[in-house]
Amino acid sequence: MALELKNVAKKVGADTHIHPTNLTFEPGSFNILLGTTLAGKTTLMQMMAGLEKPTSGEVWFNGSNVTGVAVQKRNVSMVYQQFINYPNMSVFDNIASPLRVAGLPKQEISKRVGEMAELMRISEMLDRRPSELSGGQQQRTAMARALVKDSDLILLDEPLANLDFKLREELRDELPKLFAERNCVVVYATTEPTEALLLGGQTAAMHEGRVVDFGPTGEIYRHPSGLTSAMVFSEPPINLARAQVKSGWVLLDEGVSWKAENGLAEGAYTIGIRPHHVSPVSRSEKSVVIEGKVKVAELTGSESIIHFQAHDYPWVSLSHGVHPFESGRFARFYADMSKCFYFDEDGRLVDLAAAGEAA
């Protein structure tokens, strides 16, 4: 029961919300749509569900074209960022509502609602109304309603965004387990790269209405297909700088240089290095020193995020431990350039392994 998007696009007036997109989600897979707000995640999901009709292209499900089929006739569930429940129904009735519409016998309904409530740990709340529950419990109710009916396609649109940190962690932990035994397609939209990494599965990185990268989540993170994908999938934002490769050396604009990797052709590149590879303390002798003026130092309990300006570029360093810096002072940072990405003029990632073999 695979979900296939074939050249699906959505235009509203003169605006293109989704550029022609091709995606295939296998049954039993956990898929993440990662992108900032307005990247098109929700629109894409609504087209998958049948809530919105694509302007062009086709949606196929389980080998048949379902492009024009109304959402009621597909077997779809959706969970929203807002906690959507029927306000004057009890939690039990809320969870039971899709089963009642489907016309299941009473016994079967209360059995399944009971099981689902137990799984979601809201068994004690079944008699209450949604307004009498905490945010986390309301969202669990909404999830229970979405999961109770054995859908072929389950869409979760930033379901954890409105929850507090602790609950988010808890639910994030439980989520993949809930879907593990099902043979349905799960699509999960999020704006947070960290959340995507924790959830695993496959990720489609989205930017301005395009899917810029798609593959196993860890893979996409370690080998982004290009500059946009790397930017979408980095929090804090990835450090970017212009660089020249000349006679075996990489030269950064500000006169910093290091020995080029094997096979890196001469020319202009954009280098990208994730903040956690830039540290205020030297970790290896090969580290390249970047000097810059500290702008802001955000110190959390166990991590330091330091924003600094090195010549023309804003840089971010993310390191363990507490490293206090005064803003306005110059400081030295150590970048592990063996971990950096090289993007060519078109923004594509240069595959160093392949380039090395070819050389």
Next chain:
Amino acid sequence: MNKTVNQKAWFFVLPVLILVAFNAIVPLMTVVNYSVQETFGDNVFFWAGLRWFEEILRSPRFHDALGRQLFFTGTILAIEVPLGVIIALAMPRKGPWVSVCLVLMAMPLLIPWNVVGAMWNIFGLPELGLLGKTLNTIGFDYNYTRQPGDAWFTLILMDVWHWTSLVVLLAYAGLVSIPDAYYQAARIDGASSWAIFRYIQLPKMKRVLTIAVLLRFMDSFNIYTEPSVLTGGGPGNSTTLLSIDLVKIALGQFDLGPAAAMSLIYFLVILLFSWIFYTVMTRGEEQ
């Protein structure tokens, strides 16, 4: 921690206290004062105790006026609330027509009350009013100045025309505050439009509708200007509502004592009904 005592604060609330005293407490107490005394003019008063209250509560005239008042309020609520909700549901939620609809809906509310009364007075005239003439031409024997039934019909039609908009605007405000996601979730569930209304729109409108009913109840129970301009309480006493009767007693006959007693009973009736309604409607919401 030490609490700072600042007696100067009283000074700052003084203007409000004076204002409230003069526009609410003093007039109310004057009425209370009149209601327990008898006067023959010249500012000479005699203690009357609860005599006026007994008289009013036993008078068939008051019972009739109260009955008419309840009938009027009940009827207009039964028409305006469902009608207002239906119109609000039919109004567009997005697009250029929203403001057109809103302005149209707000129009009747902007017209001064005595103008509304005068408008309908002329509108309904059997010889030259658009409504009266049309009804008579197509064969109805319509004359609101002579037939009580017609007077009631016109009175209620006028109030529905004038005030349904208020219910529409409040219900509409409740409707547009429902996020799209609710409708989508209902579509995914395969809910019918009745189910959407019953389980999403109605519960989400409950608060504003409570306010709408309360406002309409209190306003219609107090209504004076429009019926007084339209029918003056007639023909006979057939449309003499409480407020019209009150003015007749107080200003027409200058019976200050009974009028004051009636005012207080009138006030307590409104208070009682509003309180019961509000308590019932908001009962399950405390937690």
